[in-house]
Amino acid sequence: MKSLGCTEIINCCLTKIICSSDVSHIHYTITTSFPASPQFSSFSLTIKPSWSFFPLSVSVPKTSNFPETIWFKKFPFPFIMVKKIVKGPTGSSKVKEQWRKVYDGIAKMREGIEAPVDVEGASTLADQTLEPRLVRYQTLIGLLLSSQTKDPVTAKTIEKLQSRGLTPERMAEISVEDLAEEIYGVSFHNNKAKYIKKTSQILLEKYNGDVPNDFKKVIALPGIGPKMAHLFLQICFDRTEGIAVDTHVHRISNRLGWAKSKNPIETMKQLQELLPKKLWGEVNELLVGFGQTICTAKKPKCNECDIVKLCPYYKSKHKD
Numbered sequence: 472m473k474s475l476g477c478t479e480i481i482n483c484c485l486t487k488i489i490c491s492s493d494v495s496h497i498h499y500t501i502t503t504s505f506p507a508s509p510q511f512s513s514f515s516l517t518i519k520p521s522w523s524f525f526p527l528s529v530s531v532p533k534t535s536n537f538p539e540t541i542w543f544k545k546f547p548f549p550f551i552m553v554k555k556i557v558k559g560p561t562g563s564s565k566v567k568e569q570w571r572k573v574y575d576g577i578a579k580m581r582e583g584i585e586a587p588v589d590v591e592g593a594s595t596l597a598d599q600t601l602e603p604r605l606v607r608y609q610t611l612i613g614l615l616l617s618s619q620t621k622d623p624v625t626a627k628t629i630e631k632l633q634s635r636g637l638t639p640e641r642m643a644e645i646s647v648e649d650l651a652e653e654i655y656g657v658s659f660h661n662n663k664a665k666y667i668k669k670t671s672q673i674l675l676e677k678y679n680g681d682v683p684n685d686f687k688k689v690i691a692l693p694g695i696g697p698k699m700a701h702l703f704l705q706i707c708f709d710r711t712e713g714i715a716v717d718t719h720v721h722r723i724s725n726r727l728g729w730a731k732s733k734n735p736i737e738t739m740k741q742l743q744e745l746l747p748k749k750l751w752g753e754v755n756e757l758l759v760g761f762g763q764t765i766c767t768a769k770k771p772k773c774n775e776c777d778i779v780k781l782c783p784y785y786k787s788k789h790k791d
């Protein structure tokens with residue numbers, strides 16, 4: 472049986488097994504006392520170790536060794552087990568048991584290390600002496616510029632823009648070409664110039680030159696993705712509506728087995744299932760700094776890492 476994730480034996484009884492057959496197949500429909508739940512992707516039923524049903528309604532060829540009638544009372548526990556198949560590694564009981572220990576281990580390591588995100592991250596970019604709407608605007612533009620760009624480059628670019636006037640009024644007026652030149656050095660500077668100009672125009676037309684305190688409205692602005700919108704609301708309005716997942720958070724979550732995902736959106740959903748909401752606001756900065764200094768994309772410094780014994784990625788690379 473191909474497993475989709477981890478399996479856990481749960482306390483439930485079989486209440487019914489209906490068997491029927493046709494010329495070539497035997498059909499089983501199995502009912503358990505355990506109610507269906509959207510948390511579980513499916514169940515498997517093992518009547519004997521070698522007989523696994525997946526899902527609860529199955530047909531097997533008559534040529535297999537499955538019986539045409541099952542008198543399930545004759546198969547007392549432990550031969551009758553119902554296992555819940557959880558959707559992914561975030562449901563793994565080991566991950567659930569250990570995530571807190573791993574999280575605290577990373578937090579402790581981070582206490583002693585200053586990472587670029589701590590001194591040049593999005594929360595540090597705006598000129599705090601300006602009126603609040605401009606502080607919010609500069610934070611948003613900093614987040615937009617920071618996508619796929621190293622923190623020091625973003626910080627330098629924001630400083631350059633601030634020295635020339637980083638306001639929605641000026642950005643709405645400047646030509647895309649001139650703006651692209653001003654932000655040259657950040658990745659995708661041509662696209663980002665278009666996004667900044669358009670976003671600035673929308674903010675002036677719809678929101679009096681301020682950035683709204685609303686996830687849906689922020690994410691609707693050109694060039695603003697879920698990660699930026701979550702970070703923006705957190706920094707500027709102290710609102711946590713989701714976990715901001717960037718490349719560091721995505722990579723590390725997968726290395727730790729907190730997520731098994733192909734993209735940051737999947738990672739965000741899986742992390743939000745695993746971590747309590749009170750941590751959603753801090754996990755981004757924690758893992759970004761950890762990824763910038765120790766759990767780097769290339770050649771992570773596992774010999775300096777305190778959670779090496781709890782790391783599935785390390786174990787998979789050092790099996791011998």
Ligand code: SF4
Pocket residue numbers: 726765766767771772773776777778779782783784785
């Ligand atoms: S052991 Fe290595 S891969 Fe695992 S979290 Fe630590 S640095 Fe990252």
